[in-house]
Amino acid sequence: MSSKHSEKNLPWVEKYRPTTLEEVYGQQDVVDTVKKFVHEGKLPHLLFYGPPGTGKTSTIIALAREIYGPNYRNMVLELNASDDRGIDVVRNQIKDFASTMQIFSKGFKLIILDEADAMTGPAQDSLRRTIEKYTKNTRFCILANYAHKIKPALLSRCTRFRFHPIPEQAIQERVKNVIIKENLKLNEEAEASLLKLSGGDMRRALNVLQACKAALETEDDEIDTKMIYECVGAPDPKDVETVLDSILKDDWTTAYKTLNTFKVIKGLALIDLISGFIEILNKFELKSRSRIEILKGLSDIEYGISKGGNDKIQSSAIIGVIKQAMENEA
Numbered sequence: 001m002s003s004k005h006s007e008k009n010l011p012w013v014e015k016y017r018p019t020t021l022e023e024v025y026g027q028q029d030v031v032d033t034v035k036k037f038v039h040e041g042k043l044p045h046l047l048f049y050g051p052p053g054t055g056k057t058s059t060i061i062a063l064a065r066e067i068y069g070p071n072y073r074n075m076v077l078e079l080n081a082s083d084d085r086g087i088d089v090v091r092n093q094i095k096d097f098a099s100t101m102q103i104f105s106k107g108f109k110l111i112i113l114d115e116a117d118a119m120t121g122p123a124q125d126s127l128r129r130t131i132e133k134y135t136k137n138t139r140f141c142i143l144a145n146y147a148h149k150i151k152p153a154l155l156s157r158c159t160r161f162r163f164h165p166i167p168e169q170a171i172q173e174r175v176k177n178v179i180i181k182e183n184l185k186l187n188e189e190a191e192a193s194l195l196k197l198s199g200g201d202m203r204r205a206l207n208v209l210q211a212c213k214a215a216l217e218t219e220d221d222e223i224d225t226k227m228i229y230e231c232v233g234a235p236d237p238k239d240v241e242t243v244l245d246s247i248l249k250d251d252w253t254t255a256y257k258t259l260n261t262f263k264v265i266k267g268l269a270l271i272d273l274i275s276g277f278i279e280i281l282n283k284f285e286l287k288s289r290s291r292i293e294i295l296k297g298l299s300d301i302e303y304g305i306s307k308g309g310n311d312k313i314q315s316s317a318i319i320g321v322i323k324q325a326m327e328n329e330a
Contacts, residue, residue: 012206016178018055021062025202026170027055030161034063041107043067045131045140047155049117049147050163053201056143059163060112067110078112091126098134109138116142117149124151131157165200175205184213185222193228208232235268240276247322255319263315270305270314274298277322290325297321 018024021031030048037043048056064072077097094111113119119127128151131140142158144150172195179186186194198205211231212223229236239262246258262268281294301309301317 012178012182012210013203016174016181016206018058018062019065021059021066024055024059024062025174026166027059027163030059030163033161034059035066038063038067043108043139044159045135045142045157047142047144047147047150047158047160048163049144049150049160051165051201052145053198053203053205054163054166055202056163057112057114060110060141060143064110064112067107076110076112078114080114094127094130095134098130098138108136110141111138112141112143114143115145117144117146121151124154128154128157166202167200168195171195171198171200171202171205174202175209178206178209182209182213183219184209185220187222187224190223190225190228193225197228197232197234204232235266235272235276237276239266239268240273241280243273244277244280244322247319248326252319252323255323256316259315259319263311270311270318271302274302274318277318281322286325287329290329293325293328294321297325 021035024031034046046060048060050056064076068075077094079093097109097111113127116124127140131154140158142150142154147155147160147162172191175191175194178184194205194208197208208228208231209223212227215227215231216223226236243259243262247255250258259273263270263273278295278298281291286294298318298321301314301321304317305311305314
């Protein structure tokens with residue numbers, strides 16, 4: 001009863017985490033290569049890097065299950081380097097685990113270092129030496145979002161695999177599977193919005209879906225596009241279109257009032273509006289000069305906002321940049 005109950009309360013990211021390499025979606029090349037290493041018994045030290053939610057942790061845990069079977073946890077040390085990132089961890093925990101041989105096991109142990117790009121410089125230097133010393137009975141898998149934050153000496157000791165954002169089709173397959181298992185109703189438009197907003201991040205897609213289910217009044221209700229946008233916290237495209245339409249067609253005062261009204265009533269952030277405007281304006285047929293003007297102007301405003309610029313001034317600047325570029329277009 002307790003295991004069923006705990007599984008029911010699990011976040012969907014964990015509940016539907018792949019248990020075998022076959023279940024890892026969207027990273028076929030990486031999975032195929034890693035499988036070859038395992039079957040040939042020649043697993044090198046690995047570096048998995050790429051954006052969040054692309055399957056780095058899922059792949060290495062599925063790989064550990066394939067190598068060691070269900071009791072893989074005895075043979076694997078998993079550390080999150082963003083918590084344990086100092087030199088003491090390398091000197092103590094990692095060395096203790098790496099230096100002890102398993103009497104009844106064949107092969108090697110596995111040490112997984114998640115978010116290793118958060119490790120301090122001295123810890124990375126110490127880790128390099130540890131990797132060399134215990135290669136006979138230990139393999140290291142380093143997971144990072146950015147490979148350039150890992151020291152070159154550490155990079156050269158690992159076989160690198162880049163995890164790219166997961167293609168929409170692969171996320172769609174996984175999402176459809178979850179929809180069936182959770183008895184959800186999702187219309188096509190909402191599904192398309194979910195795939196677009198997930199931006200190649202499987203974790204984000206599942207979290208949004210779970211949040212939408214929690215927001216349903218009854219289990220028979222359908223998840224619509226509005227609910228998806230609300231759960232993500234992204235502005236509704238129709239609202240962005242209305243504001244942009246006002247900037248393009250109305251006088252300056254009316255445009256400013258419209259922008260401000262939507263900001264207050266719908267709780268829209270200027271940064272989100274800028275992204276929405278750029279997405280819509282990219283579909284317009286504009287002269288190269290006008291397009292450059294808009295992109296340069298809006299990027300300066302975005303930088304100003306990130307540095308704590310005044311919201312009213314930046315709102316005026318957005319209207320000014322777009323109106324000026326469109327006047328030149330005419």
